[in-house]
Amino acid sequence: MSNFEKILIANRGEIAVRIMKTAQRMGFATVAVFSDADRHSPHVKFADEAFYIGSSEPSQSYLNIDKILTAAQETGADAIHPGYGFLSENPLFAKACAEHRITFIGPAADAIELMGSKRLSKLAVMEADVPCIPGYEGEDQSDRALLKAAEAMGYPIMIKASAGGGGRGMRCVEHADDMPSMLSLARSESLNAFGSDELILEKAIQQPRHIEFQIFADAQGNYLHLGERECSIQRRHQKIIEEAPSPALTQELREAMGQAAIRVAKSCQYLGAGTVEFLLDKNGDFYFLEMNTRLQVEHPVTEMIYGVDLVEWQLLVAQNQALPLLQEDLIATGHAIEARLYAEDPDNNFMPQTGSILDYAIPEIDGCRVDTGIETNSVISPFYDPMLGKWIAYGQSRQEATRKLKQLLNKTTTLGITSNQNFLHSILSTPAFEDGATTTDFLEKVSLQSENKEKTVELLAIGCLLKSPEQHPSTSSIPAIRKWTFQGTLFESHISWRHEGTEVTVIKNEETHRFSFEQIERQNNHCNYLLNNIRSKITFKVINEAIYLQSGAFQICLEDMTMRPANTQADIDSATMVAPMDASVIDILVNEGDLVEKGQPIAIIEAMKMEHVIKAGQNGTVQGLSISKGQQVKRQQLIASLVI
Structure with missing residues (x-):
């Protein structure tokens, strides 16, 4: 640990931008690194300098230690901040930085190695009298x-x-x-x-809460914690909403868990920022889960309630300076909630999504903050985590923070790619969330679909109107009929333009929905309108035969199929397996000519840190196995077909 002048951020996206903001405010020069996929990304533009480190595959760029060190040497960077993910918890990287006399802004390699093993870390903290599962x-x-x-x-x-x-x-x-x-x-x-x-x-502990404590330690031997964050609302064991403080903790329990977290840090002679994670059961007993030896994704909620900059603290500690505050100086006020916005489809098992951001706009709301690494025209590739950024709100109470975060989500435009934006808004609107009943099985217990059906049909009607060529007002009773697809399902719209207004009928899944429509103002990609006498506004973008629409946090995309010839075969036949997303083939589990049963795994693909098993749609014999291990495949690309 020593003084340094120029910091290379060995990461990408929103965390790279967030670190650069603090580093530049403190007078440090910053260096970005980038792959082919990130050549035009905001973090590259934000840095003082940027260095190309290789192809889009993480192993060839952001996970390549030699290339990161070369970038530091070539640019004269004398410190490296790893962010989170990638090499942030790789002890070999920390050791390599020390060998090249580059300050690693993080703990010592030995602490990373110990706490990076769930097996060894659990053995170590049990010796420190920390309860374990x-x-x-x-x-x-x-x-x-x-x-x-x-x-x-x-x-x-x-x-x-x-x-x-x-x-x-x-x-x-x-x-x-x-x-x-x-x-x-x-x-x-x-x-x-x-x-x-x-x-x-x-x-397995049934219905626990996921509670984590932010800890910090300096070279002078000071250890402290900055309270807890509740991270119980998760999908696929990954957090999507975090808040501080937890609505479940008493001051007595907070103190007990905080002291346990400090004992964990002391057990590995920790230095810098870290997070100790616990499970809290319904009886109030807590158990050590793991320690993350880095800055957490959800660190902003802690910053907001304590009024500190944790990245600034990291840079101070990395220069052998003492922590700015001691435990007795720390006072939390108010409440903060963070929602992680992901490019994924909540209606399709949270499948990662790729594509381009057609329109991106963030509102300014008092007490709100957005950490993001995208902009209009950013391309979301299959190579990295699908998180688009973090939407954070602060209030004097939990209720105020919730209201502000819902407003922030409602007023943010992320048009062009399927995301969990409305899903997050729906979570915040549930009575269970309002009551603080946020155990790790939250999404299994709470239904979020019922309120979406009516809104979906309304947006389908608006999309049909905005995409259809407008006709002259007529008293004719014969409407213009057009065919569309939405989420792979065909439906019809019947539109009548009349002097007294426009009528549109949507026929979907044998259900008929009728609306009266009046366009008030239409400019560029925005439209103000009356639908059934309720005034609203919408953002939209037409790309070829598709139209993307967003109203509040709600988004849809529909495609005009009117002029396309009828397809005699289903889009995805049960005897044909295709890739559901852009991905890399991890493994092939069958051979040409194999007999397989319905549901039997055919191949495993990976995208955005998620593995997905391709399964047979029915019984049959494998033919046309058109992929190889390690191959990159595109969305809807043929994987294999079956002879029935």
Whole structure:
């Protein structure tokens, strides 16, 4: 640790921009690194300098230690901030920085290595008198040993990748019959994601809360915590909404968990920013989950309630300076909530989405903050995490923060790509969220679909009108009929333009919906209108035969099929397997000529840190296996077909 002048940020997207803002405010020069996919990304433009490090595949760029170090040497950067993800928790990277006399803005390699292993870290914190979930952390990693341990523990249990997090390599197993296949999947995912197939087992705690504590330590021996963040609302074991403080903690429990977090940090002689994660059960008992030896995605909510800049603290500690405050100086006020906006389809198992941002606009709302790394015309590629950014709101109360965050989501435009924007808004609107009933099974317990049906049909009607060529007002009773697709489903619109206004009928799934429409003002990509006498406004963009629309946080895309010839075959036949997204082929599980059964895995593909299993649509014989391991495939590209 020493003084430095120029910081290379070994990351991309929103976290790279966020780190640069603080570094530049403190007078440091900044260097961005970029791959082919990120050549024109905002983080590249924001930096003082930028250095090209290779092709879009993370292994050839952001995960390549030699290329990152070369970039630092070529640009004269004497410090590296790893952000989160990529190399941030790689002890070899921290060691390599030290060997090249470059300050690594993070903890020592030994602490990263210890806490990077769920197995070894759990053993270490148990010695520090920190409560842990009962489980198996043994060196014997054979299936036989793991199956035996699971049987002794009793189901349900959690399988976890020892070397990583973020939900990858993690499986919940309810029954013994499923254990062998779940072990195989967890090993494969862990090996692909972290380079290690070491696993641990833990007894599954039913309906827990996910509570984490922000800790900090300096070279002078000061340790402190900055309270908790509740991160219980998750999909695929990955957080989507975080808040501080937790609505569930008493001051007594907060103090007990905070002191346990500090004991975890002391157990590995920690330095810098870190996060200790716990599970809190319904009885108020808490258990160590893991320690993340880096800045967390959700750090802004802590910054907002404590009025601090955690990146600034990281840079101070990295220069051997003492922490600006001590534990007794820290006072939290108000409430902050963060929502992670992802390019994914909540209606399709949160499948990652790729494409271009056609229109992007963020409103200015008092007490709100958006950390983002995209702009209009940004391309969302399949190579990286699908997170578009973080939308954060602060209020004097939890209710005020919730209102502001809903308003922020409602007024943000992210047109052109399917995202979870409305899904997030729907979560914040549920009585369960308002009551603070946010356990990790929140999304399993709460229905978010009912309110969307009516809004969807309204937007379909508006889209049909805005995309259809307007006719002269007529008293004719014969409407213009057009055919459309929405989410792969055909529907019709019947539109009549009359002197007294426009009438549109949407016929979808044998249901008929009628609307009266009056266009008040239409300018560029915005339209103010009356629909059934209710005034609203919408943002839209027409690209060829498709029209993208956004009203508040709600988005849809529909395509005009009127002039296309009828297709005699379904878009995706059950005997044809196609890639649901741009992805890389991880494994092929069948051979040409194999007999397969409906539901049998055919191949495994990966995109945006998510593995997806391609399964047979019905019984048949494999033919036309058109992919190879390691190949990049495009969305809707043929994987294989079956002879029935």
